[in-house]
Amino acid sequence: MKKYIFSCIAIILISSCKKDNTSSVDYAEYYDLTQAEEGTLADVFSDVELTPLQYGGEGYPKSAFRLQMGDSVIVVSDGNMFVHIFDKDGAYISGAADRMGSGPEEFSFALGFNWNESSNSLEILSPSKMSIYDKNLNYIKSIKLPTYTGDRDHKSFYIADMYSLSDSVHLVYSGTSENPRQYYKLSSETGELKEIFDYSDDVVTMINMQRENFFKMPDGEILFTPSAVTYNIYSFNSEDFSIEKCIGFSLGDHSITPEFMAKQEFSSPADEFQYIMESEKPYVCNVLPTTNKIVFFTSTGSSDKNLSYVFADRNTGKMVHVKMYDDNEYKAPMFKNVGEGYAYSVVGKEEILERPALLLDKRLQADSLLYDVEDDTFVLLKYKFKENL
Secondary structure: OHHHHHHHHHHHHHOOOOOOOOOOOOOOEEEEHHHOEEOOHHHHEEEEEEEEEEOOOOOOOOOOOEEEEOOOEEEEEOOOOOEEEEEOOOEEEEEHHHHEOOOOOOEOOOOEEEEEOOOOEEEEEOOOEEEEEOOOOOEEEEEEOOOEOOOOOOOOEOEEEEEEOOOOEEEEEEOOOOOOOEEEEEEOOOOOEEEEEEOHHHOOEOOOOOOOOEEEOOOOOEEEOOOOEOOEEEEEEOOOOEEEEEEEEEOOOOOOOHHHHHOOOOOOHHHHHHHHHHOOOOEEEEEEEOOOEEEEEEEOOOOHHHOEEEEEEOOOOOEEEEEOEEOOEEOOOOEEEEEOOEEEEEEEHHHHHHOHHHHHHHHHHHHHHOOOOOOOOEEEEEEEEOOOO
16 A cells, blocks of 8 residues: 555655644534444445456556546556556557657647546646647647746746636546645636635645546535545535535544644654655544445555545435455455445455455355456456345
């Protein structure tokens, strides 16, 4: 997990926020994660489907850092933000590295990306523009971004990531700006950038593993989980572009709480990072919500052996705690994203064969299920949530 947590260094070295956000909130839902029952993946999921991500040429992803699921595509990026597109059966379609360059239809390097379901297009953010392609990486258009390089008195402003509400309306933030907790509305028709919401007052620490921030529910509701520790899930209003706290959670008084962080004095963001990486206090570093379930990632320090999950059933209130690593072996994968009724991970074939418990009741069939799959192939694992925990 170190490669996931240490990716936060860039964020916290840019900005540190220490607030006392202990004001009471009337949450529609609240979860005390310390009350979760101990369990295993089999207590949470009823089945797992395997989809090998097949490709026979050069440019295959070296790791699986981010995952986005479209209606017809699977989009994977590696740690270098090289984006790869597969169809729903796992056949390789295209790789964005083929579009890297200095030409008008190319991008220099990717700061972030998004698969836009509204337009069935891949949107790639580079320092100066957003480049838009179809799933085969055929060029559609580019949008000049209002970015700039800082100087002694002003920080740079580069858009780090985004979520698309439509073909032309995007929610973006800048990890390099004076306030990386400020979101903006970007029009890809005009290039206009407008401030919308800011979650600074709720930040406990910016150290996190949150890769996906917006989750659209089947009824149209959009939930927002920021790239920071806030102990809140927010409801996003697409009419006035505001957010409101709707779900709260905690890890108890022994964790990295708002009250605890408000009392600390760190000499620099790097000092804060080192403290949390060496601390024995747990914190919630990633949250993946769906209509009926929520996946909470909890961590202590920097080792993946200390990563755990709490799976919460939003209908019954029941919670199940599952350790990622136990009895000297891995018991659960690194979940990358969620959809209605499912949680997704991307794991290498060899890792699955070494840890057949990842396949639930299919573990005895691991060899036969992956017999025709090349050894260095990544496999999409699609876990089906039980109806009730």
